[in-house]
Amino acid sequence: MPVTKNEQDEGDGGALHHVQGAASFSKFMTVLQIIADAPGMLNIAQLTKRAPFPRGTIYRLVSALIAEGLVTQSGENGTFRLGPRLLQFAAKTWEDSDLRTIARDFLVSLRDATDETVHLAVPSNNRMVYIDKLVGSNRVQMKTSIGGQVELHSTSVGKAWLSGLPDERLLDVIKGLDLKRYTAKTFTTPAALLDELKRTREQGFAFDDEENEPDIRCFGSPIFNRSREPIGAVSISMPVYRHDERRHELCGRLVRETAQLISAELSRML
Template structure:
């Protein structure tokens, strides 16, 4: 085989740029920025984060709004993920092996506590709710499937963090902003690490009005066969329904339920 033949064969095997890939990457970059900071960025802030020319960001945003992939607030001018994107994501969550495996266990947990229960998975340094069941009370949390919450201020987030090996945990915490949501929010790495140590020891995380005033939650991590945390479950309730007896009951049940889901997940997947 001649040198030219070898070069021709290499040219055939070499990857060629896909038409439209650069534009698609820009769309995805804008979507990711909005997903990471829902309802907080206007067009100027979005342009600064995206580092694309202002005209490019305008065109990208206009196309995304037209397709229903993002929405813009008429009052603040900030952006959120749109209904079409959430509908597409919901179809994936409906087919999720974890969601399917966990469903019956979540129903039992909801029935035993008569409180709201959530199933969440990690996504870009946040947790995303992929299932929710509510109790009989008319007073419930304003959460929804597809909603994103932060790691440091929620029981599902702290539960998932507690399952990480130390080196990975430290890397993740370095990337967190640790925003203050209430007077009880943990806003320093030292305080968060101390809390995660307690979480590991007791087997559940406790959100003591750290994400929302008047709401307390208890959560435990779910692991796969490799003992990697793949999600978390939680029981949530208003402060007036939380006392020492309810705390002990919900802590025991959320730990047991997470262990049962982990065992079933390890058996099937």
């Protein structure tokens, strides 16, 4: 149910400036983190069960976060997600990120070699966030944007990043995922996803075969830092009608090689 002014109640108002000091800031951050960890999954009743604050305080905090554009609430089911203002803040950081800067020339080369949409993504709260995007010359393009968030289990960038995790951490991450079905091809059980990630490791790239949205196929490969920790992924995306056996082999090889080059450059420079 939507948060209303009456529900804020408890006599202390709903404006952000009415909550002062470090303790209050910590409360805002706690609520933000709970929402970030379960985007689109918690309504106000469920949020009050998870947040360690009185009900009236939670209503007040959420209302203030919504008013500031830091949280949005779905009109359909009343669940919460991080808001556009947070994504704007993040985008300004990504513009200056070392990974984005180092990867840019390699992404340009990959885009030019395939004439397809190329993405660079990093993990964030059990999702992947696009921090760069380059498009080819084709008229049919991906409807994605920098700052957009996508799932780990149903996308090439997500599966690529997962495949780079050590086994113990991989199992922990998968336990925390909501393996939601987006198409008939989405992997929706841990066992099926683990089998897919095994194939991803063996071939060096992930293949999204219309698993996130119909008529779109993507190739993704993990980017590692000097410590061999996966810190992101690069991908190539295309409509099904431009995908065939020859392009499959070409794009798989190119996305794998590009991720390796970016990883090597990261290790050299950072």
